[in-house]
Amino acid sequence: MKNFPVQTRVTKRYGHTTILDNIKMTLNKGEIFGLLGPSGSGKTTFVKLLCGIEEATEGEVIVLEKQMPDLNVMKRIGYMAQADALYGELTAYENLEFFATLSGVSRREQKARILSAMKLVDLEKELQKRVEDFSGGMKRRLSLAIALLHNPDILILDEPTVGIDPSLRQKIWETFEDLRSKGVLILVTTHVMDEAERCSRLGMIKGGHLIAVGTPDELKKQTDSQTIEQAFLSYGGQSNEN
Amino acid sequence: MRISAVVKRILKQFIHDKRTMALMIVAPIIILTMLSLVFNGEDLELKIGVLDLPDQIVEKMEQHAVVKNVSSEDAIESLLKEDYDAVVVFNNGEKKLYLEGSNPSINRAVIELVKNSAVNSEEKVTMNISYLFGSDDMTSFDHFGPVLVGFFIFFFVFLIAGVSFLRERTQGTLERVLASPIKRWELVIGYVVGFGLFTMVQSAIIALYSVYVIDLKMEGSFFYVLLITLMLALSALTLGILLSSFAKNELQMIQFIPLVVVPQIFFSGLFNLDTISNYLSWIGPLTPLYYGADALKSVMIKGQGLTELWIDLLVLFGFSITFMILNIYALKKHRRI
Ligand SMILES: Nc1ncnc2c1ncn2[C@@H]1O[C@H](COP(=O)(O)OP(=O)(O)OP(=O)(O)O)[C@@H](O)[C@H]1O
């Protein structure tokens, strides 16, 4: 693909409040793009615009050369929402099966895909457990497995590793890097600075504006900081997690 | 494919959620059983006090009521003190009937009885009574049983479908589902089919129970009863889903019941439709239960068939289709395409 998989020039308002003010962003194939910004800055809103479940008030959101929302493009996106959206009465396997069918995974392939996705998040032993009996972190991991099920070209993950322990987080990030090397575009929002450090590029949203974009090193250099956290703070973001 | 995924998921949720399943089947059955016992109880037995009545009349009255001579001349006192429904006094050619009066149906029964007993036997007309529909052993429960069967199916399907679609919204799964390439109509159809399959079983159990266990009058074909309850349940389900998009939480959904569901029973034939004020009577034809109850009465009491039913069935189906289209439209709020 010659073009960028994601191109935006977008303004989003709720009523008279402008949440995102003309955000221009281009994302490349095969990169992990980290979206940073203080709480309430509009990261989730931006991510939902890319998934097609929110619509731009002004401007355009082009994903895989199509204006969103577009059903054919949605097939190729894996989305993990900030709040877990799971059916508590169903078992993990039934949840996975349901979302796999919705995303168009054929019945033949389902079982293998479900198993490999669950292995990735270390939940392969909990397949028959009901989701209402899962811990918070387990639910998070199941949501991630659901996003990975249909081998999407674009992964959009809204704070994917909240509540996940460091060693599993490490494993999950290795998976992200593996997917990136296969050409998948991954967009993550995060408040965790050592995760930000591992991104190919970072974007910082504040007050509805995209105030900085660049590789972690570039951002550190621009602000004369030793760590991303310092850079983040010197851009005026308020870190609320370590 | 996507539709069947939604259908399968809904059925699985039912299977896992035993309590809801029990609520939808057992609760209507319990209520119907209780109502049948309430209305099929003992015949009304009147208690009448008499003073100076000719023996001939008293004998006649005794065939239908407990008759006692009142000792005191004060008829009113005996009405108040003892449990008489009425006291009849013949005094120097003056004939008086004192009624206890607080229950209109007892009043009517007493007046009827006294009138009939007082008629001279020569004047007595023997009438040949024939029933076009129903029969002399039809109880009042037979009369409104069909309406109640329809009402309870409507009520429970409305509530459960509405709440579960609402939950889908509040727990975020609706948004997550709409982030997948499912089309809005596929989601609505999936819901209708999934719940439709379940309500089919539910309606069948309730109808079977009403007819064979509590012995509700059943003149027509059982198959038609199933068809009607299914159509009625479909309209309840689509209406429930539609209204759930105007509710923020379960409590608000429940508040729709007195507004939307209960009033339907006023127009369903449980009360005499001819006496409803003109200000309100136009509402009846706008409510699904009006047609469902009418169709159920046609089959269960009158034993009628498709020729009489098809209009009711068609209207019910029309309701469901309309609500479904509105549902597909209402989902636009969450995703334009
Ligand atoms: N449906 C809505 N209606 C009105 N305002 C909304 C709506 N959704 C979000 N907002 C507002 O938009 C702003 C951005 O919210 P958003 O969820 O995108 O923040 P965020 O950057 O993801 O925050 P966090 O890091 O806490 O997840 C907030 O001020 C929020 O109140």
Ligand SMILES: [Mg+2]
């Ligand atoms: Mg957020």
